[in-house]
Amino acid sequence: MKRLALVLAAIPALVAAECVLQDRTVTSHSIVIQERSGMRQTVVNTPENTKRCIVNFRARVGSAWYTATGQYDWAGDRPANEACAVAAARADDSVHSQAISQHVRSEKVMVCNDQESLSNAKTATPGTKGQLHQFRPHPDYPNRFWHNGTQCRMILDSAWTGRDIHTYQGVICQLQDSNWVVVDKF
Numbered sequence: 001m002k003r004l005a006l007v008l009a010a011i012p013a014l015v016a017a018e019c020v021l022q023d024r025t026v027t028s029h030s031i032v033i034q035e036r037s038g039m040r041q042t043v044v045n046t047p048e049n050t051k052r053c054i055v056n057f058r059a060r061v062g063s064a065w066y067t068a069t070g071q072y073d074w075a076g077d078r079p080a081n082e083a084c085a086v087a088a089a090r091a092d093d094s095v096h097s098q099a100i101s102q103h104v105r106s107e108k109v110m111v112c113n114d115q116e117s118l119s120n121a122k123t124a125t126p127g128t129k130g131q132l133h134q135f136r137p138h139p140d141y142p143n144r145f146w147h148n149g150t151q152c153r154m155i156l157d158s159a160w161t162g163r164d165i166h167t168y169q170g171v172i173c174q175l176q177d178s179n180w181v182v183v184d185k186f
Contacts, residue, residue, distance in 0.1 A: 019112040031096045033059045036068075041084045051076045055087040061099040068095045124157035124170050128182045135172055135180065150174060157185060 039057035046052050054071045070090030074083045124135060138154035145152055152173040158165055170185040 019110055022109045022111055023106070024109075025106045031061055031099050033061055033092060033095055035060045037065075039088075041087070043080050043084070046073060050074060051080070051083065053080060053084040053087045055084055055091045057091065059092070059095045061095065064099065066095045066098045068092065070094060123159070124155060124168075124172075124182050124185060126182050126185055129175070129179050131178060132172075132174075132180055135170075135182075138169060147171075147173065152183070153180075155182075 037058045037060070039055065042054045042056075044052050044054065050073050052071055052073045055069070057068050058065050059068050060066075068091035070087040070093070072083045072087040072090065132153075135153075135155045136157065138156050141154035143153075150173045152171055155170045155172050157168045157170055159168065160166075168185050171183050172180040173183050174180050
């Protein structure tokens, strides 16, 4: 009976809490090519009047051998060894994609926080107090201004009026501490 009472007492705290589901997927791999064998570089002309370097070789990763192929097209204005180096790097990438043993880890974490100071103000009626981040800033009037020796800002607040949603403008002014108070809403 006591356990049931504890569970029922905890439900309102969970309902009032702001919850965010954080999802993170991590892929990790480490492939090292131990050796390459039979590397062949071939430079050919393409029908588009460019040059192409094709690199082929066999690569050993661990105890397995993989066939690697890479190519690079260029205008012919650079040396062939530079183009073939790019093709060889692409061939290495093809080995990595073949030999990769991916380890994928997915984490889903529900983070709930019931601190009222971290959530938006529910209503912005005159007299409502809160920290600056709890109020929606006015996009057309983002700068602070001074009124009667107090620092103030314009805000926006949306509310249902019948079947429509209406966006109100308002003014908040800073109190002596880090809190702000709604002084007007129109």
